[in-house]
Amino acid sequence: MAQAKAKAKPKSRAKAGAARHWTADIFDVLKRHNLKQVAYVPDTGQAPLIEACIRDNEIRAIPLTTEEEGIGVLAGAHLGGEEGALLLQSSGIGNCINMLGVPIECRMPLLMIVTMRGEWGEFNPWQLPMSQGTQAALEAVGVIVLRADSAERVGETVAAAAKMAFDAGRVVAVLIGQRVVGHKNWDR
Amino acid sequence: MAGRKAKAEELQRGAAVAAILKRRGDALVVTGIGNAVHDVAASGDVAENFYLSGIMGGAAMVGMGLALARPDRRVLVITGDGEMLAGIGSLATIGVEKVPNLAIVVIDNRAYAATGMQATHTARGVDLAGIAKASGFNHAVAVSDAAGLRAVVDDAYEKPGPYFAVLRVKSEGSPRVRVPADGTFTARRFRRALLGDEMNP
Amino acid sequence: MANAKRITLDRRKVVARVLRDRGDALLITGLGAPSFDAMAAGDSLNNFYVWSGMGSAVPFGLGLACAQPGRRVLTVTGDGEMLMGLGSLATVAVQRPANFAVVVIDNQRYGETGGQLTHTEFGVDIPAMAKGAGFREVATVYTNAELEEAVPLILKGEGPVFVTVKVRPEPAKIVLPPRDGPMMRHRFRANLLGEG
Numbered sequence: 001m002a003q004a005k006a007k008a009k010p011k012s013r014a015k016a017g018a019a020r021h022w023t024a025d026i027f028d029v030l031k032r033h034n035l036k037q038v039a040y041v042p043d044t045g046q047a048p049l050i051e052a053c054i055r056d057n058e059i060r061a062i063p064l065t066t067e068e069e070g071i072g073v074l075a076g077a078h079l080g081g082e083e084g085a086l087l088l089q090s091s092g093i094g095n096c097i098n099m100l101g102v103p104i105e106c107r108m109p110l111l112m113i114v115t116m117r118g119e120w121g122e123f124n125p126w127q128l129p130m131s132q133g134t135q136a137a138l139e140a141v142g143v144i145v146l147r148a149d150s151a152e153r154v155g156e157t158v159a160a161a162a163k164m165a166f167d168a169g170r171v172v173a174v175l176i177g178q179r180v181v182g183h184k185n186w187d188r
Numbered sequence: 189m190a191g192r193k194a195k196a197e198e199l200q201r202g203a204a205v206a207a208i209l210k211r212r213g214d215a216l217v218v219t220g221i222g223n224a225v226h227d228v229a230a231s232g233d234v235a236e237n238f239y240l241s242g243i244m245g246g247a248a249m250v251g252m253g254l255a256l257a258r259p260d261r262r263v264l265v266i267t268g269d270g271e272m273l274a275g276i277g278s279l280a281t282i283g284v285e286k287v288p289n290l291a292i293v294v295i296d297n298r299a300y301a302a303t304g305m306q307a308t309h310t311a312r313g314v315d316l317a318g319i320a321k322a323s324g325f326n327h328a329v330a331v332s333d334a335a336g337l338r339a340v341v342d343d344a345y346e347k348p349g350p351y352f353a354v355l356r357v358k359s360e361g362s363p364r365v366r367v368p369a370d371g372t373f374t375a376r377r378f379r380r381a382l383l384g385d386e387m388n389p
Numbered sequence: 390m391a392n393a394k395r396i397t398l399d400r401r402k403v404v405a406r407v408l409r410d411r412g413d414a415l416l417i418t419g420l421g422a423p424s425f426d427a428m429a430a431g432d433s434l435n436n437f438y439v440w441s442g443m444g445s446a447v448p449f450g451l452g453l454a455c456a457q458p459g460r461r462v463l464t465v466t467g468d469g470e471m472l473m474g475l476g477s478l479a480t481v482a483v484q485r486p487a488n489f490a491v492v493v494i495d496n497q498r499y500g501e502t503g504g505q506l507t508h509t510e511f512g513v514d515i516p517a518m519a520k521g522a523g524f525r526e527v528a529t530v531y532t533n534a535e536l537e538e539a540v541p542l543i544l545k546g547e548g549p550v551f552v553t554v555k556v557r558p559e560p561a562k563i564v565l566p567p568r569d570g571p572m573m574r575h576r577f578r579a580n581l582l583g584e585g
Contacts, residue, residue, distance in 0.1 A: 036257065037253060037256060037257070042469075042499040042502045042503065042505035043502050044501075044502045044503050047502070047503050047505070050505070060256055062256075062281070062285060063281070063284065063505075063506070063507075063508065064277075064281055065277035065278070065280050065281055065472040065473055065475065065508060066277050066443075066444060066472075066473040066474075068245070068246070069246075069249045069275070069277065069278050069281055070249075071243070071246065071249075072243060072246035072247070072248070072249025072250040072252075072253065072275075072278070073249045073250070073252055073253035073256075073281075074253055075246075075249075075250050075253060076218065076249065076250035076251055076252060076253025076254035076255070076256075076257065077253035077254065077256065077257045078253075078375075078379075079216075079218075079238055079250070079253075079254050079257070079375060079378050079379060079382070080216075080253065080254040080255075080256070080257025080258040080382065081257055081258070081379065081382065081383045082253075082256070082257035084253075091441065091443070098242075098243060098244070099243045099245075099246050101242040101243060102240065102242055102243045102246065102250075102371065105242065105371045105372070106371035106372050106374075106375040107371075107372045107375070108375060124440055124441070124568055125440075125568060125569070125570065126440035126441035126442075126568065126570060127440075127441055130441070273476060273479060274476065275476075276475045276476045276478075276479065277472060277473065277474075277475040277476065279475075280472060280475065280508045280513045280518075281508065283508070283511070283512070283513050284508050284511045284513065309479040309480065309482070309483050309522075312482070312483040312523070313482065313483075313523045314479045314482055314483065314521070314522050314523055315521040315522070315523070316521070317521075318517070318518075318520065318521025319479075319517075319518045319521040319522065321517070321521070322513070322514040322515070322516075322517030322518040322520070322521055323513050323514075323518065324511070324512050324513055324514075
């Protein structure tokens with residue numbers, strides 16, 4: 001799967017001349033690894049990535065009712081010879097912990113792209129407990145965790161995580177700091 | 189609702205699952221945690237079975253991911269009512285994806301057999317087939333007699349999916365059947381049988 | 390599927406209408422727009438706004454309804470939040486609290502993350518799921534006339550009651566409710582129980 005270094009598809013979303021959005025770097029990694037199923041719960045930060053996956057003819061974008069469904073979907077995909085990724089917010093990690101037992105115990109590859117809520121500049125105090133516990137909870141059940149706290153680092157971090165997931169067969173989460181995503185605008 | 193009387197006519201779970209698996213052909217089978225594992229393994233521990241011995245509530249989603257990856261094969265999820273209840277939202281997700289080659293068979297004994305036969309929500313009137321129908325499944329039925337089972341044996345393989353069947357069975361557990369407990373092994377074995385690939389991840 | 394009918398109702402007016410005759414009903418709101426709608430209708434010591442835990446608004450209301458059988462308890466939440474806790478419909482149906490009603494303000498969108506479509510846009514029928522679970526009364530509302538019929542059911546009908554109100558997707562202006570959990574917990578309990 002690694003040799004398909006196909007040039008990044010032109011992002012219709014990224015306007016000509018505008019700075020490339022960090023989600024475009026993630027999309028390139030997903031394509032480079034020939035991912036076929038991308039399961040997600042909607043998220044503001046990853047919205048351009050989700051839209052790119054929906055538009056892509058080779059990716060099946062699967063909306064979930066709750067994040068843990070995605071762990072099962074991707075385990076089944078792997079059994080069937082396809083790989084995928086799960087896109088979610090840190091709050092959804094709490095929903096996934098029990099389900100993670102399967103890919104970890106069965107040594108299945110799993111890539112999770114997690115946008116953080118409840119840290120940098122968070123306004124809603126109810127988001128803080130889960131965000132502060134996200135990395136610890138993942139590591140407690142055996143997930144390898146990488147972090148990217150600047151937009152420039154997202155691409156290389158996801159690329160590294162994808163190799164660990166798909167080439168080394170591990171469960172890997174990339175936490176994308178809220179500093180990258182930006183905090184929520186409550187003045188609408 | 190609350191006081192649904194146990195019908196005199198209820199299926200025997202082991203025989204019902206055996207009848208369904210007898211004509212599986214090259215279908216792929218995913219089992220939910222619990223007695224469903226034993227019911228399926230009793231018909232033979234074959235490579236095209238994947239036994240989930242964890243993730244309560246995850247079986248339907250594993251089946252969906254597999255069915256999407258292999259549209260050329262029929263995928264059967266065989267699980268219990270307690271396991272299905274723990275992942276009820278996944279019915280809505282399958283309803284949206286409209287997976288044509290996926291069938292879910294719920295062995296409904298209205299009890300958590302693995303933990304001591306405590307009553308599940310279906311014992312109190314929750315209608316899983318109704319919920320599947322509301323979620324957008326193409327077919328959703330509940331059967332409790334031999335004629336109903338005969339229909340499921342055909343329809344689970346032939347009806348355009350997503351297909352959902354509830355087998356109302358006697359409230360009892362299943363004889364234990366030893367299956368490989370090593371998930372890494374069963375996952376690799378499954379993939380080798382299906383994909384012929386090597387032992388790499 | 391169920392999407393053929395025209396959707397014309399305005400979410401803010403719907404929530405204001407439901408709450409107008411609430412009396413001393415206790416209200417739990419799911420996170421996001423339903424909380425803003427309830428706040429816009431007027432803050433109350435009988436309101437508790439849930440700011441996280443997607444999928445928790447219905448079980449939250451269930452516990453309250455069981456603890457306060459003499460009071461009407463409403464959970465008002467969104468379709469995305471409800472979809473994340475569908476199993477709770479089965480759990481409510483098993484308990485059958487006569488004083489509990491769930492109202493889903495269904496815009497078929499995740500309003501807080503940019504308006505992405507939810508499963509209900511694709512025909513998933515949550516009221517039918519509630520019916521399958523065993524709710525006593527179930528309704529789907531598209532028009533003002535249907536809303537007027539549903540309000541007495543929501544506020545007085547023998548529960549558990551489940552009503553989905555289909556509303557237009559446009560987001561309403563944010564009206565922020567209080568978000569200090571300890572304060573809200575204290576004021577709610579002090580008002581209800583006379584203690585902190």
